[in-house]
Amino acid sequence: MALSLLGVHHIAVICTDYAASKAFYTQVLGLAIIREVHRAERASYKLDLALGEQYVIELFSFPSPPPRPSRPEAAGLRHLAFAVADLAAAVRHLAAHGVACEPVRVDEWTGRQFTFFSDPDGLPLELYEAA
Numbered sequence: 001m002a003l004s005l006l007g008v009h010h011i012a013v014i015c016t017d018y019a020a021s022k023a024f025y026t027q028v029l030g031l032a033i034i035r036e037v038h039r040a041e042r043a044s045y046k047l048d049l050a051l052g053e054q055y056v057i058e059l060f061s062f063p064s065p066p067p068r069p070s071r072p073e074a075a076g077l078r079h080l081a082f083a084v085a086d087l088a089a090a091v092r093h094l095a096a097h098g099v100a101c102e103p104v105r106v107d108e109w110t111g112r113q114f115t116f117f118s119d120p121d122g123l124p125l126e127l128y129e130a131a
Contacts, residue, residue, distance in 0.1 A: 003093045005082045009128040011057050012078035018045055018061035025049055025059060037109075079116065081126035087113045090127050101127070 015021035025031045031049035038045055047059040058078075065075045084090040091101050094117060101115045107128075114128045 001093075003090060004084065006085060006130055007083050008056075009081040009083040009126075009130070010055060011080060012060060013057060014060045014062060014065050014073065014075050014078050016065060016075050018047075018059075021059055021061075022047055025057060031057060079124035079126050081114070081128045083130040084127050085130055087115065087127055087129035091115060094127075 013021075025047075026033060026049070031051055034048040034050050034055060036045065036047045043063045045059075045061045047057075048055060049057040049059060051057075060078065062073055065073060067075055087104065091104070094101055099117050101117045104113050104115045106113055112129050112131075114126055116124055116126050119125055
């Protein structure tokens with residue numbers, strides 16, 4: 001039985017210059033701002049962006065992010081997230097194929113469950129439980 005991915009939920013990007021990246025994604029690429037949150041405890045912004053009616057990009061800022069030698073909080077692509085209908089079933093499927101997942105967490109903004117795992121090259125991937 002194949003893993004039943006529903007689609008790409010979002011793409012998260014950590015930038016080194018928040019103002020320049022915000023201008024690029026909104027003014028140059030034309031993505032619409034859904035929500036912008038300042039996370040004071042992390043000295044970070046999170047900007048949720050949409051293309052048309054679809055939520056597609058999370059743009060993060062962190063103080064002095066290092067280049068990406070590994071994961072997870074480095075400049076560049078943060079992770080690729082796949083939407084699934086049943087997170088527990090998806091985690092079991094991955095485990096059955098020898099893929100370890102991090103402990104399931106709950107998104108503080110949406111209340112949805114998610115987990116991270118890696119592809120064979122160590123690229124961080126996420127499963128995000130859809131409504």
